[in-house]
Amino acid sequence: MPSIKELLGLGAKKLRGVTQNPQKEALRLLAFSLQVEYLWLISHDDFIVDEPKDFLENLDKRANFYPLEYILKETSFYSKMFYTDERVLIPRPETEILIDKISSTCRGIKKPTIVEVGTGSGIISVMLATLMGGAKIIATDISQDALEVAQINAKKHKVDDIITFVNCNLLDEVDDKIDILVSNPPYIKKGEKLEKNLSYEPQIALFGGEKGDEILREIIDEAIKRDVKFLACEMGYDQRWKIDNHLKNYNLKAEFYKDLAGIDRGFILKNTKMNI
Ligand SMILES: C[S@@+](CC[C@H](N)C(=O)[O-])C[C@H]1O[C@@H](n2cnc3c(N)ncnc32)[C@H](O)[C@@H]1O
Secondary structure, three states, X not given: OOEHHHHHHXXXXXXXXXXXOHHHHHHHHHHHHHOOOHHXXXXXXXXXXXXXXXXXXXXXXXXXOOOHXXXXXXXXXOOEEEEOOOOOOOOOOOHHHHHHXXXXXXXXXXXXXXXXXXXXXXXXXXXXXXXXXXXXXXXXXXXXXHXXXXXXXHHHOOOOOOEEEEEOOOOXXXXXXXXXXXXXXXXXXXXXXXXXXXXXXXXXXXXXXOXXXXXXXXXXXXXXXXXXXXXXXXXXXXXXXXXXXXXXXXXXXXXXXXXXXXXXXXXXXXXXXXXX
């Protein structure tokens, strides 16, 4: 029977080439399987593990690029832990910028009605409910499975009384007057070859149509039609010119923002008729 030290060594070896942190991930997987703290593992490395079956199975999955977040059933986002499973896209750190853009730019809107299209795990709506006091939030998703995860996270962070979840295409079931519209929609072009780890995430969360920007353009059209005060969206690294061109049809210009790697990542569009 193997010791903790041997299992950690095996784990780190198997995960080489899969992740940049093979040792740390092996530690996390073993701590998860044995339901102990990392520190306990490190200080008991001679301890013999009678049944390492769970750990070995999870290690095999991870060695096949299955995401760690789905194994551990959690992801850190905006310094909070969110429940995550295969029903939703894994929260990405760059989406934190979208939250910051909204909470800093829209501070002047009192008790805003915020609508999120494509809430997935609920990270955006949950964080906005936490940061923007007095807001009313409606979160839609075409996937009922995703909404179930979003509801788990809203309850976990005690904002389930602030967010209404709606299972629909885009804004089809939303009649409310919207102040702030936000979305991190699927924006990858259909058929684009993806890295192996992405193949485990819901395809409906990734692919935005034949060209990739179809859903983004529909969201822009809806925002303009409904006269929303503020639209904020995440987008693909190569979609800035497409969004720019689409907005030219309306004689509008968005403010684009980059992520921490300096890559175009999203835009905000302010309704110039409103004073915000
Ligand atoms: C890229 S994921 C974003 C999830 C989450 N908001 C985030 O930022 O991590 C896109 C989400 O949009 C949902 N979605 C895809 N097409 C949709 C549509 N036509 N109407 C509403 N939601 C849609 C997917 O189910 C998925 O949950």
